[in-house]
Structure formats: structure tokens, C-alpha cells
Amino acid sequence: AKPHISDTNNASDGDLLIAYGLALAGEAWHRPDLTQAATGMAMALAAGSLEKVGDLVLLKPGNSGFAAGDRPDGPVVNPSYWVFEALPVMAELA
Structure with missing residues (x-):
């Protein structure tokens, strides 16, 4: 297929786990660069993968096609x- 990857949507669970791992590593190893990377990912997740429905904030599987x-x-x-x-770590970062 062209492009070779036909679904270019993100995977919010993978993004969440990577950001969480970076945040934990940044704190444990006193690496602000890792914490900064985690913050960027948390902000991106908040901007695209969250949807508010009434009083609930929901994490969608990806940014596109799930709203x-x-x-x-x-x-x-x-x-x-x-x-x-x-989730609390992402909230603190974002």
C-alpha cells in the first residue's frame, strides 16, 4: 500500500506508557531532558486524545476517528x- 503505513493515527496507550516511562526516568535519574520529553508527550495527549463528555474526561484510542x-x-x-x-503524572506534567 502507499503509503506503507495506511493508519497514521497515534496509539494513545503507547503514547501514555512512553510519556509515563520518561517521566519516571527523568525523576529517578535527575534528567530534566527526559522530563521535558514526557511533558511534551503529555501535552500532545491532552490536546488530541482527550475528549470531555459532560463532567467526564475520556482518553480516546487515538486522535482521529474516535470523537x-x-x-x-x-x-x-x-x-x-x-x-x-x-494519569496523575500526566496531569501534573500537562
Whole structure:
């Protein structure tokens, strides 16, 4: 197929785990560069992968195609993507 990767959407669970790992490493090893990278990823997740529905803030599987306005059954969420111990760290970073 052209392009070779037909789905260029992000994977919010992977982004969340990478950002969380960078944040933990930055703190443990006193590496502000890692914390800065984690902050950038947390901000990107907040900007694109979160959707507010009423009083709830939901983490979508990816930035595109999962919002309430993208499909009749939206928003689409997958609780297995929610790494609960990482969420407070992301909130602090973002």
C-alpha cells in the first residue's frame, strides 16, 4: 500500500506508557531532558486524545476517528488503554 503505513493515527496507550516511562526516568535519574520529553508527550495527549463528555474526561484510542463528532457511536473509548497510575503524572506534567 502507499503509503506503507495506511493508519497514521497515534496509539494513545503507547503514547501514555512512553510519556509515563520518561517521566519516571527523568525523576529517578535527575534528567530534566527526559522530563521535558514526557511533558511534551503529555501535552500532545491532552490536546488530541482527550475528549470531555459532560463532567467526564475520556482518553480516546487515538486522535482521529474516535470523537463523538467522528462517528454515530462516538466517542469511542477503550478502558484497557487507561494506565491509571500514569494519569496523575500526566496531569501534573500537562
